[in-house]
Amino acid sequence: MSKSGRITIRELARLAGVDKSIVSKVVNGVSAGQVSAVKQARIESLIQEHHYVPQNAARSLARRCNHQLAFLLTGPTQNSFANSAFSQILSGFAQQCRNLGYQCQVLSIESAELSAFLQPENLYRLGIDGCVLAGTNSELCPENLTAIRMPFLLLGWEYLRDVLPVISRDSSREYREMLDYGYSLGHRHIMYDSISPISQARFQKLAVHYPGVSVESCPADSQLDEFALAARQASAYAARPAGERPTLLWGSDHFCCSFATHLRQFGFSCPGDISIVSYSESWSAACYNPPLTTYSLDFRQWGSTAVEVILQIINGGLDLAASIELANHHIPRSIWQHRQSVCRLS
Amino acid sequence: MSKSGRITIRELARLAGVDKSIVSKVVNGVSAGQVSAVKQARIESLIQEHHYVPQNAARSLARRCNHQLAFLLTGPTQNSFANSAFSQILSGFAQQCRNLGYQCQVLSIESAELSAFLQPENLYRLGIDGCVLAGTNSELCPENLTAIRMPFLLLGWEYLRDVLPVISRDSSREYREMLDYGYSLGHRHIMYDSISPISQARFQKLAVHYPGVSVESCPADSQLDEFALAARQASAYAARPAGERPTLLWGSDHFCCSFATHLRQFGFSCPGDISIVSYSESWSAACYNPPLTTYSLDFRQWGSTAVEVILQIINGGLDLAASIELANHHIPRSIWQHRQSVCRLS
DNA sequence: GTGAAAGCGCTAACAC
């Protein structure tokens, strides 16, 4: 019995009257044809009897790999898991880790702290084989990430797709899908909640191809969170002359719900006055009053895919170029959930 | 340089011209008065220069502790993080782990699988120093948990408070608070979303002290999730004669939102026809239409407290009795958020 | 103050 109170492989070997290495083989399932059936059976029953399980630390040390992955979440606050998109991604990630025999570590990092955190020291300290980074798009410096010689994967940060391993939707494709949808229902004045200049530009650029369509985004304000931003936009909406108001909003579930709730206080209703489509599916969107139409990724799936990809990178010993290539083979697609927050304009 | 590509303490010692044990002292900050200032400085600069960080696995092996905690989440599906209460608890848990120099592992376990999972083998395999279990109250067998000789803590499972280390609200106290509130606003017919017989009984028992008050709970149905249950209750509500409908609902944010949304389809509104109080605060409740009044724990705080308590149990080497005692010193209290889903009955 | 040495529990190469 070891000092930690758990039985060790050495003890087990002694009890079975064999060498540690034999036990090791049995434990690791590489005993086929290497260990006599008799001993195999004896060892196995001993393992059962003593509830033997190898000690992680010793194993990691000897194997030089930890069988642990980290899920890094970043955002303006330490509280990004309040965003159900991310907790769903984590959910899929953790589950797939377990399926594939890996352990899942979780860290939540404020955006302000992120670049300081992304140093080799900090990542090494975790004792992980690789990591996945998700979150509301904090600024990221590609050089810092590649300097860390550790397999990693980004969930989001689409614009870094060519220089880092990124799994992200194809936003141009999806913006188009969205514009097609709104256009076909007669909407010509669309509001989009993004505060990212890159997304805004991309969206504007596509909108040009839709005759008569005008698109507007939210004026950014780093002081305000999404809810406050939505509240402000709702006031602004109410203050505008009747003909100049957007008839369709595209936003996150946070933004959409907050916007609609505030709008109602000004006497406007959804979908009567404005149609709403959320690009993030959640129970909150589905149960909102009215239930929100969404066009969203499957977040759990996204997390689950992330595990598969990072493991391929790790186990394949892929270099940066190959990792990027691999990640780009996994572009997730959004799907529609039609509910009651959208109406056709006559 | 070790095979893993990272510099080792041995290398560092060689470069500094000292023994490993000296470097170890410096790394671990126990060098005060034990190491000469000169060597101390030399070693420290070497550490910086080479980005040295000790390897987790080797350290854990030698120290016989892992500096890792696990957050176990259980619920009817693998998807319990969709419930923002739990993702918030995790958020606080992960953050506090980081603050206190521990790493946080996450596992999500289906209720059906839970008792099979809670075996010593499975917990040992994680290489953790202790674990915290949260989730929608799956059945738990106290004997199984105590059989695992590992520090653990339950978040919820109030009825096990006397036999296991549990951090949970004092529901009797909070039910009373809730009944006082509803009663004072003139509500006499209250619906409570719980499907747990224990909670129902406790609630009923308290309600007796409020003259004229009748309380009803949801008929349980293990096939249905909370949303479906709420939908069913909404239909049932609508089908009842006018005078017999509850005027106040107390439920989770999931249940309340779903209920209200479905009710609206029958032409009923909140708070006009029914007042709603959620016992779980979330942005979804705050942004619902109408915004929901809540009386809820601070979930992040709960998770953060859990870390502190489990670490006291671990570091203090507390036995079961002492752990229970300690946990019971930390009874979290709910707080009110008054919003627009409640009205006074004339 | 410093360093030698033993050991944590396991893996894996290799010789038998």
Add this chain to the structure above:
DNA sequence: GTGTTAGCGCTTTCAC
């Protein structure tokens, strides 16, 4: 098939 052996990288006595 089986056992010997040499680590993995770090901590921690204990003698000097």
